Amino acid sequence: MAGVTDRPFRQLCKRLGAGYAVSEMVTSRPDLLKSLKTSRRANHDGEPGPIAVQIAGTEPQMMADAARYNIDRGAQIIDINMGCPAKKVCNKWAGSALMQDAALALNIVDAVVAASAPYGVPVTLKMRTGWCQSHKNAVPLALAAESAGVQMVAVHGRTREQGYRGEAEYDTIAAVKAALKIPVVANGDITSPEKALAVLKATQADAVMIGRAAQGRPWIFREINHFLSTGTHLASPLVCEAKRWLVEHLHDHYSLYGEFTGVRSARKHIGWYLRDAPGAEPFMDVLNTLENCELQVLAVENFMDELNQTMDRMPSLQASAEVAAELVETMV
Numbered sequence: 522m523a524g525v526t527d528r529p530f531r532q533l534c535k536r537l538g539a540g541y542a543v544s545e546m547v548t549s550r551p552d553l554l555k556s557l558k559t560s561r562r563a564n565h566d567g568e569p570g571p572i573a574v575q576i577a578g579t580e581p582q583m584m585a586d587a588a589r590y591n592i593d594r595g596a597q598i599i600d601i602n603m604g605c606p607a608k609k610v611c612n613k614w615a616g617s618a619l620m621q622d623a624a625l626a627l628n629i630v631d632a633v634v635a636a637s638a639p640y641g642v643p644v645t646l647k648m649r650t651g652w653c654q655s656h657k658n659a660v661p662l663a664l665a666a667e668s669a670g671v672q673m674v675a676v677h678g679r680t681r682e683q684g685y686r687g688e689a690e691y692d693t694i695a696a697v698k699a700a701l702k703i704p705v706v707a708n709g710d711i712t713s714p715e716k717a718l719a720v721l722k723a724t725q726a727d728a729v730m731i732g733r734a735a736q737g738r739p740w741i742f743r744e745i746n747h748f749l750s751t752g753t754h755l756a757s758p759l760v761c762e763a764k765r766w767l768v769e770h771l772h773d774h775y776s777l778y779g780e781f782t783g784v785r786s787a788r789k790h791i792g793w794y795l796r797d798a799p800g801a802e803p804f805m806d807v808l809n810t811l812e813n814c815e816l817q818v819l820a821v822e823n824f825m826d827e828l829n830q831t832m833d834r835m836p837s838l839q840a841s842a843e844v845a846a847e848l849v850e851t852m853v
């Protein structure tokens with residue numbers, strides 16, 4: 522997720538159970554490759570593999586060049602973005618807009634696969650269910666991508682038209698899974714271990730991909746892993762554990778962004794970690810006025826120490842047993 526899954530956050534998610542994490546999308550525009558934003562996005566220092574970098578654009582040749590550029594900087598997997606609904610990715614409609622232009626989408630896939638193959642780097646695809654409700658073409662597009670050499674497909678269960686509105690649907694993801702031989706990853710609105718299980722059952726997908734629910738909750742991955750392998754819930758982390766992870770995350774964040782940008786961009790992460798904690802709102806008002814790393818960390822540590830006096834563990838992610846049973850029932 523652009524603006525969220527930077528290297529420090531991916532590293533933390535991997536430590537806490539994520540089997541795989543993809544970079545924020547990186548532009549394929551050559552004039553932007555050397556920008557500070559892109560160079561931070563292409564930074565993989567100390568990141569455990571596999572290092573998967575997502576590229577976005579509309580020109581096959583530029584996308585091929587972007588694949589090589591990122592492979593030179595450590596990418597071990599190249600992911601093509603056909604899921605982003607934002608206008609003007611790379612100055613033109615890119616991302617999910619490619620789902621409306623299958624010929625161009627496949628030219629891009631061919632070019633990126635050809636550029637990555639000499640390095641032995643696999644290419645994957647992130648897509649939506651289609652352009653709009655009446656044009657859900659995920660199955661033919663995924664099949665064509667598979668024939669062109671794509672080795673894994675992740676599908677977000679919404680159309681481009683939906684943006685992030687409405688609910689993700691999983692029937693189209695199930696159809697993609699049934700049609701393809703390569704691994705298929707199901708994505709969209711997975712917010713709890715129960716929902717992960719229900720989506721895996723309903724789609725038969727090989728894996729689930731978690732986006733927004735991991736914001737401020739990087740431990741969601743180990744909770745889902747635990748539930749899938751044992752059928753029981755792992756207790757949510759102790760407040761003192763979450764404090765340690767958050768403080769480590771902050772230090773890592775500052776080391777990538779520097780103090781000025783780092784303090785400001787860390788605020789959203791802190792807000793996500795604390796969103797369900799009592800007293801978070803007035804605390805964030807004060808936190809947002811602090812402008813140096815030391816004061817920011819100190820304030821977070823004090824808040825977490827006070828929280829620890831009122832609760833042992835961070836709020837739980839698990840749905841009630843009843844909701845969970847209903848969920849599995851309705852989706853299978």
Ligand SMILES: Cc1cc2nc3c(=O)[nH]c(=O)nc-3n(C[C@H](O)[C@H](O)[C@H](O)COP(=O)(O)O)c2cc1C
Nearest residue numbers: 522523545546604647677708709710711731732733
């Ligand atoms: C802030 C934000 C940034 C995102 N950036 C990207 C991106 O760069 N590449 C991509 O493939 N998807 C991106 N997405 C989409 C997510 O990867 C995911 O498909 C979508 O949020 C649905 O999954 P979720 O319900 O688990 O969040 C982004 C989503 C959000 C909310």
